[in-house]
Amino acid sequence: xxxxxxxxxxxxxxxxxxxxxxxxxxxxxxxxxxxxxxxxxxxxxxxxxxxxxxxxxxxxxxxxxxxxxxxxxxxxxxxxxxxxxxxxxxxxxxxxxxxxxxxxxxxxxxxxxxxxxxxxxxxxxxxxxxxxxxxxxxxxxxxxxxxxxxxxxxxxxxxxxxxxxxxxxxxxxxxxxxxxxxxxxxxxxxxxxxxxxxxxxxxxxxxxxxxxxxxxxxxxxxxxxxxxxxxxxxx
Amino acid sequence: xxxxxxxxxxxxxxxxxxxxxxxxxxxxxxxxxxxxxxxxxxxxxxxxxxxxxxxxxxxxxxxxxxxxxxxxxxxxxxxxxxxxxxxxxxxxxxxxxxxxxxxxxxxxxxxxxxxxxxxxxxxxxxxxxxxxxxxxxxxxxxxxxxxxxxxxxxxxxxxxxxxxxxxxxxxxxxxxxxxxxxxxxxxxxxxxxxxxxxxxxxxxxxxxxxxxxxxxxxxxxxxxxxxxxxxxxxxxxxxxxxxxxxxxxxxxxxxxxxxxxxxxxxxxxxxxxxxxxxxxxxxxxxxxxxxxxx
Numbered sequence: 001x002x003x004x005x006x007x008x009x010x011x012x013x014x015x016x017x018x019x020x021x022x023x024x025x026x027x028x029x030x031x032x033x034x035x036x037x038x039x040x041x042x043x044x045x046x047x048x049x050x051x052x053x054x055x056x057x058x059x060x061x062x063x064x065x066x067x068x069x070x071x072x073x074x075x076x077x078x079x080x081x082x083x084x085x086x087x088x089x090x091x092x093x094x095x096x097x098x099x100x101x102x103x104x105x106x107x108x109x110x111x112x113x114x115x116x117x118x119x120x121x122x123x124x125x126x127x128x129x130x131x132x133x134x135x136x137x138x139x140x141x142x143x144x145x146x147x148x149x150x151x152x153x154x155x156x157x158x159x160x161x162x163x164x165x166x167x168x169x170x171x172x173x174x175x176x177x178x179x180x181x182x183x184x185x186x187x188x189x190x191x192x193x194x195x196x197x198x199x200x201x202x203x204x205x206x207x208x209x210x211x212x213x214x215x216x217x218x219x220x221x222x223x224x225x226x227x228x229x230x231x232x233x234x235x
Numbered sequence: 236x237x238x239x240x241x242x243x244x245x246x247x248x249x250x251x252x253x254x255x256x257x258x259x260x261x262x263x264x265x266x267x268x269x270x271x272x273x274x275x276x277x278x279x280x281x282x283x284x285x286x287x288x289x290x291x292x293x294x295x296x297x298x299x300x301x302x303x304x305x306x307x308x309x310x311x312x313x314x315x316x317x318x319x320x321x322x323x324x325x326x327x328x329x330x331x332x333x334x335x336x337x338x339x340x341x342x343x344x345x346x347x348x349x350x351x352x353x354x355x356x357x358x359x360x361x362x363x364x365x366x367x368x369x370x371x372x373x374x375x376x377x378x379x380x381x382x383x384x385x386x387x388x389x390x391x392x393x394x395x396x397x398x399x400x401x402x403x404x405x406x407x408x409x410x411x412x413x414x415x416x417x418x419x420x421x422x423x424x425x426x427x428x429x430x431x432x433x434x435x436x437x438x439x440x441x442x443x444x445x446x447x448x449x450x451x452x453x454x455x456x457x458x459x460x461x462x463x464x465x466x467x468x469x470x471x472x473x474x475x476x477x478x479x480x481x482x483x484x485x486x487x488x489x490x491x492x493x494x495x496x497x498x499x500x501x502x503x504x505x506x507x508x509x510x511x512x513x514x515x516x517x518x519x520x521x522x523x524x525x526x527x528x529x
Contacts, residue, residue: 045501054369058371058373062396114523166376181509190519
């Protein structure tokens with residue numbers, strides 16, 4: 001703990017809360033629905049997987065896709081019902097300011113090259129996480145609308161509308177899968193992002209990680225800005 | 236398996252799946268091959284074609300709409316693959332009633348084949364559009380892509396989506412054995428004939444010329460150019476619109492956009508993302524020493 005003498009050989013970590021149990025639980029429900037949805041959807045998309053789309057196997061794929069879709073649709077709705085305040089507080093973190101521009105400028109050097117660039121202070125979610133979040137929210141809505149129309153509207157809506165739904169569902173999938181691949185890589189494989197997976201498992205993040213990566217959340221916007229300016233001045 | 240090997244293996248697997256050669260859009264589609272010629276000027280509307288189609292393909296009867304005296308049933312369905320329809324054109328001067336044999340047009344550029352993700356709909360080497368029901372998973376894309384509204388679903392369960400597509404198969408279980416299709420076989424007035432498509436086009440043009448000389452000025456041959464060339468050609472005594480047909484109709488543009496642009500672009504985007512991640516991972520592993528990470 002802070003204030004206590006450091007023992008040699010041990011790393012002292014002070015944990016601060018980041019996600020509620022419900023948030024973590026629903027995150028993994030979302031994962032557990034998204035991965036089967038992509039897997040069963042890709043069999044219709046990639047010719048190499050065509051044998052899995054045919055006949056009985058294909059009928060099973062379509063059934064699993066629908067079952068997973070129910071979870072996928074329900075999960076964000078449940079969050080809004082169970083913890084509406086938390087949902088609102090999280091949504092409020094999605095504002096955009098000039099630090100987002102600074103983040104984008106420095107992101108390649110920091111996340112790809114591992115350089116300690118002058119990363120402007122970030123809020124509870126950094127610019128990249130916000131982009132991921134926006135893609136997830138928009139793609140969720142598009143998936144749900146286009147998917148439900150294809151599920152229940154076949155033969156009821158016009159063929160023209162149905163065809164648009166199929167194409168839109170595909171385009172949404174492409175964007176969501178690309179975003180998911182980056183999200184998965186940063187969470188599971190990127191050496192600097194180790195704290196992300198910890199906080200999604202245990203709900204806490206390390207104070208030093210939060211201070212470095214989410215200064216505006218950790219110190220508050222004003223103090224974070226002062227620290228950032230001071231650091232830039234002194235190199 | 237440790238994390239590094241897992242990532243390598245899944246990266247390689249995804250990469251292979253992405254670069255696997257897709258089928259060319261209209262591969263194997265030929266304007267030559269077999270075709271049926273329907274001559275609307277000869278058709279007497281007896282519905283022998285409709286009956287024999289049901290008979291041969293073991294399709295059950297459908298209930299009749301009492302308000303529609305002639306058309307029974309009203310449209311093609313999963314149980315009715317050939318249907319005689321009555322096209323009425325009633326104006327102040329005159330009323331015209333014409334028979335129309337509605338069945339699969341067996342397009343050279345077949346939208347159903349292009350969108351079918353299972354290969355259940357395919358172009359037969361003899362030219363027509365065949366169907367392998369065992370491969371169908373019931374997605375129903377064909378029913379929404381066909382510009383003629385031919386394929387229908389035998390929907391067994393709305394909730395689970397369990398279904399199978401159904402449509403005229405050009406009697407794929409008769410024709411390759413040298414027999415004629417059931418509809419052609421049954422026609423008592425030779426309004427339906429079967430033969431080589433290119434020869435039937437010549438025959439059709441001959442008949443159109445004769446019709447035009449006898450006063451049917453608007454007579455025309457339908458199917459020479461539509462959807463890459465139809466394998467069900469039609470001699471019409473009036474303009475296509477009188478038969479509820481669209482002259483020059485092709486595969487819906489959105490279908491081509493989806494298959495030609497969206498599909499490859501999506502594979503490229505996902506492939507580039509995977510490749511970028513793998514490269515980024517090697518770079519960051521070289522540049523970051525884990526002991527220094529807080």
